[in-house]
Amino acid sequence: MPRYIPPEITDDVISAAALTDIIGFPDTHTLAMCALVCRTWLPRSRAKLFETIYIGNQRRYNLLVERVLHSETMSRYLASVNVLCIYEDKRHNQFLSSIGGRPFLVEFAGKLPGLRQLIVSGIDWTHQRPSVRWHLPLSHFRTITTLRLENSIFFSFNDVRRILTALPLLSNLATSYLTWHTVSQALHLQMTPHPVRTYWPELHTLSISYGLGDPRNCAETFLKWITAALGGSAIKVLTYGFYSGLPLAGLLREAVVAFMGCVRQSVTYLDVTFDDSLSLSGFVVLEHLSLSFGDSYGNWENVASVLQDVSLKTLHSVHLYNVDTQRKLNLWSDSDLLHFDHDTLEALDRILSREPFDRLKEVIFEVYAHEQDQEEVLRAHATRCLPELHKRKILRLTFHGLMQRLEVDGEH
Structure with missing residues (x-):
């Protein structure tokens, strides 16, 4: 037998060590230790170390530029970068100024040929508004498919729009909790450039x-903007x-209805x-249909009514999550919130046992048992x-994240 692995x-071992830790960050410490094992482990370990880069303060940014970007031996590992996350580390303020003082997109244009995911989180763009041409160097990162x-x-919605329309090959777009200042109509018109492309054929x-x-x-x-911008994009996965x-009425509800219709x-x-x-x-x-019930009022008859609207033979999976129990709601003194242990739960059995749902393969409840x-x-x-769902053996319950199947005899 050979005396070496x-x-x-060894590549599989290093790849396994690169799995994210409990909070979602790559296990960089273990990868660094792998790099020190021997010379043959070094290339794979370094490549994995550079697959995901998090930049949250000026020190990290300076190290990346000085020790990697400008290094003859290390710069080649930038080709391994797959995910780049730019975020505001609350312990180090004014990080955004480092991007402005040393324009990241200009310095790294053409240096990240393998970049697929760009994550921007917790940034206050109002301190330094992106230029109207900010999107131009971003468009050079044509390999990005996830944003x-x-x-x-943001200073205004135009800044959001410029970012979203700069990447023509987007296939995965996620936005959450984005806000911007309200500006006057006159100023809005001054800031609005000529029309730009707003269609992502791969989204x-x-x-x-x-x-x-x-x-x-x-x-x-x-x-309103994204409803028009989607154009012919065929969205398959929507959250x-x-x-x-x-609100029961108003412009926001009208915008939601129009978006769903699109x-x-x-x-x-x-x-x-x-x-x-x-x-x-x-x-x-x-x-597949997933419904989240965090702080939802009513009872399961309301849920059954909604499910009746989506009675399709194509539906294979129904996932009901963030479901609380009566015991927890009693602690909150709010018994009107929807909870799992309510007798109206049987309304779901009646609806989901009808013919349109006969191809269902699973009905999953994710319950906070506490x-x-x-x-x-x-x-x-x-x-x-x-x-009936129990009899068909398609009922699943999840307690504390542990999937458990309900057998016919009720044992687990």
């Missing part, structure tokens, strides 16, 4: 989220959530915040209220 095996903009504040995954504290006018503006709830013909995977006043009819090719002794009680409740 074949490189195929995530999160928790960021098939789209995620939009707004929260309780976000201005409704920002959500309305964004939805959207308005965690503050939608995408529903092509969506096969839909993940939405539950709203019983918003019909989901018209999603004619839907295969206490171990609740699990048996909740299983018994599910068996009693959902007998």
